Amino acid sequence: MSRKPRSRLEWAALTLLLLVAAWFRFYDLGNIPKGLEHDEVATWHMVAGVLEGKRPIYFEEGYGHEPLYNYLTALPMTIWGQNWLGERVWAPWLGMFAVAATYALMRRLIGPRVGVSGACFQATVLWSLFLNRLCLCLNLLPLLLCLTLYCLWRGLELSARGPHPNLCRWSAS
Numbered sequence: 001m002s003r004k005p006r007s008r009l010e011w012a013a014l015t016l017l018l019l020v021a022a023w024f025r026f027y028d029l030g031n032i033p034k035g036l037e038h039d040e041v042a043t044w045h046m047v048a049g050v051l052e053g054k055r056p057i058y059f060e061e062g063y064g065h066e067p068l069y070n071y072l073t074a075l076p077m078t079i080w081g082q083n084w085l086g087e088r089v090w091a092p093w094l095g096m097f098a099v100a101a102t103y104a105l106m107r108r109l110i111g112p113r114v115g116v117s118g119a120c121f122q123a124t125v126l127w128s129l130f131l132n133r134l135c136l137c138l139n140l141l142p143l144l145l146c147l148t149l150y151c152l153w154r155g156l157e158l159s160a161r162g163p164h165p166n167l168c169r170w171s172a173s
Contacts, residue, residue, distance in 0.1 A: 004112060013116045014103060021099045021123035025092035025132045030084050033133060040135045043070065044087055050074040051082075069137035087135040094139040095132030099123045101146035108153055 036044070042062035047070050049056075059065040069090070077086035102122040107115025122128055122142065131139060 006112070010112050010116060014119065017103075017116070017119050017123050018096065018099060021096055022092075024124070024129050025095050029088055029092065029133060033130075036084065036087075037134055040087060043073065043135050043137070044082070046070045047073045047077055047087070048082065051077060065137050069140055073135065088133070091132050091135055091139045094143055095128060098128070098132075098139075098142040098146065101143050101150065105146045105150045105153075108150060 039062060043065075046059045046061055046065065050070055051074055057067060059067060059070060072090055073087060076089040080086040080089070099119050099122045103115045103119035105115075106118035128142070
């Protein structure tokens with residue numbers, strides 16, 4: 001699909017969406033939802049193990065987890081301590097990045113209106129809002145999925161144009 005330049009209206013809509021998404025995700029993060037959910041406690045224990053020096057490639061606790069989110073969560077817990085802020089800081093940020101990645105993917109695949117609509121959905125739908133306020137590894141899923149599909153689509157677009165001249169030089173030598 002040919003790239004269309006972004007209009008001022010599109011920039012304004014995207015900015016407004018990101019502000020709304022930020023408000024929904026960051027407003028009173030320490031009190032809404034109240035307390036820690038049981039999966040958050042399991043994540044807390046896994047991250048505590050990381051802070052003690054354990055470096056597993058797969059966490060068996062809590063029905064099994066890949067390590068990326070736990071290692072990411074260990075960083076703010078070393079800064080702010082083992083409390084709700086250290087644990088929940090990544091969740092709303094990953095939600096914000098997912099809104100932006102959804103916009104980029106949908107805009108590239110279909111167009112600007114669908115990009116803004118998809119970002120609007122991602123910014124305001126209940127399940128996304130709820131999960132982006134909890135410390136759960138599944139907060140990585142929408143972001144990584146959108147980034148993976150974006151890169152795949154971009155690669156398909158580039159391969160349809162033909163080989164890159166610099167790559168041809170390398171393969172000939």
